[in-house]
Every structure is written in structure tokens, then in C-alpha cells.
Amino acid sequence: MPPPINSILRQPPPPLPLMSSLTTRHVAVIGAGAAGLIAARELRREGHHVVVFELGEQVGGTWVYTPESESDPLGVDPKRRVVHSSLYDSLRTNLPRECMGVRDYPFERREGKDRDPRRFPGHREVLMYLQDFAADFGIGEVVRLQTEVVIAGLGEEGKWRVRSRPSNHNRMRSDDCDCVDEIYDAVVVCNGHYVQPRIADNIPGITAWRGKQMHSHNYRTPEPFQDQVIVLIGGAASAVDISRDIATVAKEVHIVDRSLNENAIGKLPGHDNMWLHSMIDSVHQDGRVIFKDGDTVGAEIIVHCTGYKYDFPFLETNGEVSVDENRVGPLYKHVFPPALAPWLSFVGLPWKVVPFPMFELQTKWIAGALSNRLALPSKEEMTQDTEAFYSSLEASGTPKRYTHNMANYQWDYDNWIADQCGIPGIEEWRVEMYKFASKNKRLRPESYRDEWDDDELVLEAQRDFSKYLN
Template identity: 30%
Template structure:
């Protein structure tokens, strides 16, 4: 008969064995906002994780680099920052949970201020020691019920492969340009770049510039270049009613039909001579390290199928953060990182694959029924606050206050009113549902209690 001591020791050993087996290991890809947020929450919950970052910096696209093309290690430059960029959303919607932006900074801070904020965030939460810098993830595959992650040291060329229970993909999707294919482009003798490579307006001084695209970067870069260009032609088909009083040398044009050596013909038959073109035509979804075993269908305009806009339905131990559009992206990233951490910790259980697929299919069918492209599968827009409520209800994470969506809605109206002045407004949160908007110079208050 076994002694009590022997049985006690055996029980301890078995407990330790199962504890080791149950210990979850997480791979986080990228040290931008998504990666830093994930690292913070995983650390707070005592979950074993590592962050792989291909560069020697944190901050992802928020770090300005005057270079274009590739970095010192031959890797494509990830950042799309330009010298005069300021956030296009106000301070409250750019703050990461529990870590406010400093007092006294502009309501729409510059990239430099915001990048410093991210560095302070990493320092405050002691995140950097969990980041393996200069490690570029080259392959993620599913094999024998684990994630096999291959990464390469960009200096030494040494290749590593490790096993993980969960993968959080947080490397963003603002670095692979979506380039249009316009007839005759190769004939054009001027310069053509994508907004990803736009840095300063000075090179366009006294030149005839064509900007293509009317998304946030198209409008912002267009006005930035117009400050010094001889003329600014803006080609787009947006139905948004911008009421901005544009300068006389800013001319709205329809879509480009074709190029010739010295200019472009537009679809309305008009012709304009130009010197330079800046394509502000967005970015493609590009995750070359995810192989077919991941179970995702990835094309330049969508990543599917995803539950709650982020969970890989076919392999739910993989979460892709930050794919939502038309939302307070920083707020959304923070909420998604908290949801992913709660999932990994086991605070809640996902529905079955069939149930998750059914929910996703309903969204996809609704998009197709409206004649929209599948890229709209990532759009939140007016459903943003509802989305935050769903994440909290399911996972138990603290709810994103409704006031964030309300601020974004008013900010959209301010942009429609005047793209030159919308950054003059200061937004101050009063409580979860209320904010005060102040016109910086005139101190006019609009208090919203909803």
C-alpha cells in the first residue's frame, strides 16, 4: 500500500504536469498599436506571450521615416506617415484605455506627439522586454493542433520555428499600396507615387499635381500639396458633399480615363496637362506569412471569414486585429485586444464554428444584396457602438463608452463642414454618454446630453 507521503507527492507532480500542459503560449505579430495593446493585456493576465517586430522600433505606421521603399535591412518600409500629418480624429478617440494623452497638446495631435505617446505607453506598461525586435515573421501554419511560427532575424539571417497555442495578428494593413491600373500610365513622363510614399509637399512647389482618391488621405494630402503647388487637380467619384471652401487652384475632376505622355484624359472627355500624380487609393490586405492551413480567404480587399470582425472562424485560436474601417480605430483595437485576451484566458467560450459562420454569412449576404463589394464586410460605420456592446456582452470586458461613437459622428459633420477648420474643435468627455465640444479660438460650447 502506498504511503500518504508518496500519494501526496504524486498528486503534486500530476498537478504540475497538467498545469504545464494547460499553460497557453501566444504569438503576437507586430508592435504597433494592436501589438502593444495585446501585450499589455496579456501581461496583466499573466499569459505567456512574445511579440515579434520586424524593425527595431515600436509604433508601426505611426513612426515617421523620411525614406521610402526599403529600410536599412532591405525590408519594405511599413510606415505611411508624412511630415505634416495630424490625427484625423480628436484626442478622446485616440487614447488607449487607462492611459490618457497628455494635457496641453492639440486636440488633433501631430504624428510626433502621438508616436511619443505610444513610446510612453510601452514604457509605462513595461512592454518592450516582451518584444523580439528585428524578428520578421515569414510563415504561420497550422500543424498537429498547434501554430508553427517561423521568424527570421533580419540582421543575422538566423531562422527560428516555434509552437504556439494562439496567434494574434497585429501588423496592420496600411503598408501595401492599392495601385489602380489606368490605361497609358507607362507613357506618362511625370512622376507617379502612392500616398504610402508621400512625405513632404515641398517637392511639388509650383507644379501641376493630380491627386486620385477622396478618402481621408486623399483629402488631407490634397490640401497639404495645394499649399505649394501651382495647381491641384483632385480626381474622385465620392458622393460625399464636402462644403469646404477650396482654394481657386484646387479643381475637382472625375475619374481618370487614360494617361498620355504629358497629362490625363478624364472620363468626361476633358484633358489636363500635369507634372505629378499621387494615388491616394488605399491599401490592400496583405498577409503573405499566413498559409492555406490558416483557413482564411485573403484577397486584396477582404479577409474572410471572421467572427466579430476578428476571430478566424475556421481556426478560432487565431485573431486578426484592426481590420475594421469607418470606426475609432484606436478604441476598436484596444477593445479587440481585450476581447482576444479574455478569449485566450478562457473567460468565455466562442459559439460553434457553424454558429459563427452563420452569423458571418448573414452579414455577407446583406452586403451582396445591396450590390456592394465584399470589402464592405469590414465596415462598422453606424454599427460601431453596437459592435462594442456585443464584444462586452459576450466576453465580459469593460464596455467602450457610447460617447466615443458620438464624438466620431460629430467629427464627421465637422469635416463635411470645412476640412480646413475641423481640427479647431476640442472634445472633452463628461461621462460615458456626454461630451463638450469647444471651438478652440472662440470658446463656443456645444454640450450634448443624449
């Protein structure tokens, strides 16, 4: 479990002073998903000149669905053709749309062909929201589609050299004949963290198992699992969705969740072909999977719904930033490397959060720091704060891989950044709606997206939205 909030953010300092001399910067934003689009808007609002580099053919990042999957279903082959999106066809949001939008651009229902009016819409509606956002704020004019950043590294006089080239979606290309080098004052990294799979490779026998294995990154539809016996590892939102999707066609689905209460082990209530298990004890070449609860099944496919690795193959920082056991660091408040602030920053690293409002706050902070309107602490102060945070995680027994897990303190974090920017914090209705949705999901996992009774919070959100929609 993460440590208490007071040991992480401690007592919030008073608002940072506004600086008198504003400066316009040339800023490279890497990625045109939700984080990159919101970053572009905030940077431009602050007066900066922005170029957004996007590997794909359209804006939207991980919300751009493709039926394609990678040639290596586990995602461990470095020579595989990388597919950016991890969406499965049936995915719907696990948050109500009112919670998801940025403050002054609500994620409201829109009329039109192919629009999804549901409160928990499908992934295509989220992509349309992001496309609407980009169009309404004119962000498309600064986005370079199908452009891969090969290197973003420190150059002379503290500037950043960004080398890019046309993308053919194959990150193993080695020719540099069509590369372009440009110089920027700052780099904002918004490349997401749902591309490089993490797998459960420490289970005895799993590397030699002869059955099929895949990561949820490459799951799209249930049809390939027809009449199969499946073992699915994971207990987060995607694991819950995918296990139920597969169960519509599979013979058996056995879900392995390390966080399960012993009383929950056994057949999943309301399902004839789904079982819950404790962790796997061992896997055998004859197809047997033995669970630590004593059960054994003969499986044909193992699906790893086990999360992702942070990956920045383009970034060169002379060792100032690294990824260690899935901790990106050292980073002050998950955003700024103390030695390179504010010239290098990261948006969207935290997980188990409401993402878009957090992106908005992080990028307002970054934009203000770059223009000299907002002052950051000294390098020494940021380093000390970051080291204290890491020490608190260690003292509480929190593994490094949970460094960016904000399940227990996202609102304190958001409000702390808002305080630095001198703007109002997260709306109370958004906090309460998130809590209600989380509780409803636990109580009604099968129907929470279509059954709710928080209408008063919806009305409160609508009243708030009217300030921006009229």
C-alpha cells in the first residue's frame, strides 16, 4: 500500500510567487494522445511555440483503436512490429464521462452520426472527444503526424536536440537518411505508458510452457478463444473486462488475482464458466496450471493482464533520468527531473487516477514554469523532496513499481499542483462522483456502467459545465 499522503506531499507550501518577466519558449511535445493534446493547448495559451510529434496517423494516442495486434502476442520480441494501441473492441470507460473531461471542455454528450450517448461510453467516443478538443483549439496545426522522434537529447548550451523522421510504424528501422534535427528550449514527454507489456515471467515453468501465451495489449475480440480453457492473470480493470468478454465464448476462464480474499476463491457468482484463484504455483509442459489454492486445470491459453513498462527509447539525458523497476526518476512530483527542470518534463505518469484533469493541471504547471510566470523550488529542494518521497515508499514497504500509483492520494496531488498554479482545485462533485463510481463498480461489477443513483452529482456537474457551454 502507498504511504499516507502527508509523507508524500507533506504540508503544501504557500503558493509560489509569480515572476515578472515572461518568456516564450520553443517546446517539443512528444505524443499527440490526450496528454500531448492538453499539453499543447496549455503551452500555447501561455504563449509558447509548440510542435507536437506523433508516431501514428491521427491524434488520440492509446484511444485510437486498431484490430491489428503484434506479431509476438507477448510483446517481448524486440524485432516485432509495435502496435501502439492496447484497446479491445468492447472497451467502455470505467469512469462516468462527467469525471473525465478537462475543466473548461466538458466531456458532454454530442449529437451526430456514430456518437455514443452513454454515460460510460465506448472507446470511440473518447477518441471523438479528443478529436473535437484538438479541432476546437486549433491544435492540429502544430501536430506532425506519422513522425517518429528518434532522439530527444541534451545539446549545446542547455538546448534540446530533437531528431525525427517519417514513421513507418516500425521502431526497429535503422536508416537515418531521412532524419531531421531541430533545436528546442524544452521537451515535454507525453508518449503514454500502455505500449510495452509487463509479463508474469517469474512463475515456475512458464517460460517453457508449450501452450499459447499473450498479453492483454494484443487482445481485441473474444472469437479466437472459442471453446478454449483460459487462465487469465490480473485483477485490474482490463482483466475484469477481458475475462468477461472471453467468457462469452470460452469453455472455462480461470482468473488469477494476487489481491483476492481467500473467501472469494472459487466459482465467480453469476457465471457458470468462470473461477477465481490465488496465484499460480507452477505451470507444466503438459498444459497443467497448478494454483496455490490447490486447484489444477489443463489450460490452452494464458493471458497476461499484468500492466505495462514505462519506455522512452528516444530520450537521452546523460543518466539524469532512468527507469528502475518501473520507477521513472528522479522526478519532482512525478513531473520534473530536478537537474533538468523545467526544460524536461513528463505528463501522465501516475496511474489509478482520473487522467485528463490531472494532465490539465500538470501541463498548466509546466507551461507556467517555462514562461517564468511560476517559480519552481531550487534543484536542491526538489532533490530533497523527491528523495524524501522515495524514502517514504521504502519505509512503508511499497515496491518501486508502485511509485506512480496514486490510488490513495490523487486528489491531494491534483490540488497541490493547482495551488502552485494559483487556480481552483478539483471540483468536489468530481471527487464524490469518482468515489461513487468506484464503490458501484465493486458492488455491481456486471452492471455499474448502466445502473447508478448519483443523479444529484450529475446535476451539479451540469450546472458547473454550463459556465463553459453557454
